[in-house]
Amino acid sequence: MGKKAAEFPLAQPQLLAAAAMHAYVRRNVQRCTMSTKTQIAVIGGGLTGKAAAVASARAGFETLHIAPAAPPDRRTSALMGPSVEYLMRTRLVVDPATIGVPLKRIRIIDATGRLLRAPETVFLSGEMGLESFGWNLPNIALNEAFAAAGQTEANLATREASLARAHREDHRWSLTLDDGSEVTADLLIGADGKGSRVRQWAGITVRERKYQQAALVCDLELQRPLDGESVEFHYPNGPFTLVPAGGLRANLVWIDKPEALEAARQSPDTLARLLAEKSQNLFGQPRPMTPTFIFPLSSLSVDMAGKSAAILVGEAAHAFPPIGAQGLNLGLRDVEDLDACLAAANPGAYGWADAVARAYATMRAADLGRTGAFVDGLFTSLLSPHLPAQMLRSVGLWGLKTFPPMRKRAMAFGLGK
Structure with a gap:
């Protein structure tokens, strides 16, 4: 009776039970430590996603950038x-x-x-x-520059993971990542490409045309x-x-x-x-x-770029054939308008994230519609086998060559002005 309890060996069933309990406690402690609250969660690791994460942090919002590790982009x-x-x-x-x-x-x-x-x-x-x-x-140099800018932002944290599930309740997004961690966020920013899951979970209608x-x-x-x-x-x-x-x-x-x-x-x-x-x-x-x-x-467009406290940037909101150099340019205009909407936001107000998403959708509508119509028209007029379309294209290019005001307007549009 004088021996310490630790000196008595445990039977095999007791060992298994103890090991199971230890594993259970470890998993739940880890899960608790991996549960995160943030004001803004940015999903997607491309250039637009990195820029959106930096812009959100610089606007004064606690921001978590969620993106898996990816190979170097050599384009x-x-x-x-x-x-x-x-x-x-x-x-x-x-x-x-x-x-x-x-x-x-x-x-x-x-x-x-x-x-x-x-x-x-x-x-x-x-x-x-x-x-x-x-x-x-x-793109490698741009990625490095954007990442370096993000490292200086105290409000910005990163997580190398993918978004597995998301739903919204009580005006907050609840996110489950593929590493088992959980995140809650007021505002969700989808920079997760053509197959955007953020777009799906936000209930935003998408139209896609395959060429x-x-x-x-x-x-x-x-x-x-x-x-x-x-x-x-x-x-x-x-x-x-x-x-x-x-x-x-x-x-x-x-x-x-x-x-x-x-x-x-x-x-x-x-x-x-x-x-x-x-x-x-x-x-x-x-x-x-x-x-x-x-x-x-393929080309892709959405009925609105913001809804239910979710915002779409880059190819989650728009995608075009690589003609007219509009892809990343349009994505950066998304981030610039996001920047303006966050600057005007009041995070202390009830429903502030919904208000930001509505304002962003309104601000982006004209640019997305105009640019989408321009690129699609430019591409399809080149491909069209029909004589009237070919005639219109030829006449248009003649005008661009010989009519200075038309040339300058076309160049200004190409610049995104």
Whole structure:
């Protein structure tokens, strides 16, 4: 009887019961420590999601950015002047000249071979009194710059996880992440792409149009430099676009039928021959510097960009074929308007998150509708086999070439003004 209790060994059933109880306690302690309250939760780890998270934190809101780890994005983004100005004004990018290449000219060449062909048209940034229309910036550099900006924000925390479930009750969003943790948030920001689950859980209606075309992207080395000129060769199944990436390097976006793109990359010799033909031998023999990647094309729009204390930014709210350089530019305009709505918000008021979502939806409606119609019209008019559509496109490009007020208005629209 004088022995301590610890000296008596436990029977096997008792050991199992003790182990189970220990595991139960450990799980529940961990779950409690992983339960988080925040004012704003941002879902999605792309560039728009990172920018939205930084903007939310800088507006004075406790912000949790939820996104899984992702491989490096080796693409580039052609950002127009207003987008670059916003990035510099908000210190997301210090100096674009240190990481990117200026876009000083945009050249459109009608290579359709149709009876009604448009004239070759060149847009010069100097016509708008600008040194450049914008900058072609590597996404890796932008990601690093945005992440560095976020690390300085005391209001911003990050979680490497994916959103598994979400529902809203008592004016708060309850989120369950795939790591088992739980989050409650007043305002939910969806930057989670075309297949947005935030959009689904918020009950926002989406319209998607799938095209018969796909896009092939890679980096090329040319034998003659682009010298700051983005060149678009317009073919019946879509444009073949070369964007300057510094020196002899260019970013290729080639839109065509998927079977044609797959056939093109079957052998290095076939690809080399078609790259020279599609670029009309203007830049010698282009040579691929990176692997080719093909992805299907679709357009996506929503009936509203904010509802039930949920806000959509980037491709969760809009997606277009890569023509007209509107993708990330439009996403950054989303973040800029989100910034304005948060600056006007009163987080002490009842239902403040609902009010922010309504204000954001109203503020974004005109820009999303106008840009969506422009890009869709530009793309479908090029693809249309119908003579009236081809005539309208040719007449429009003639007007852009010869009528200065029309040229300037088109260039201003392309800049997002």
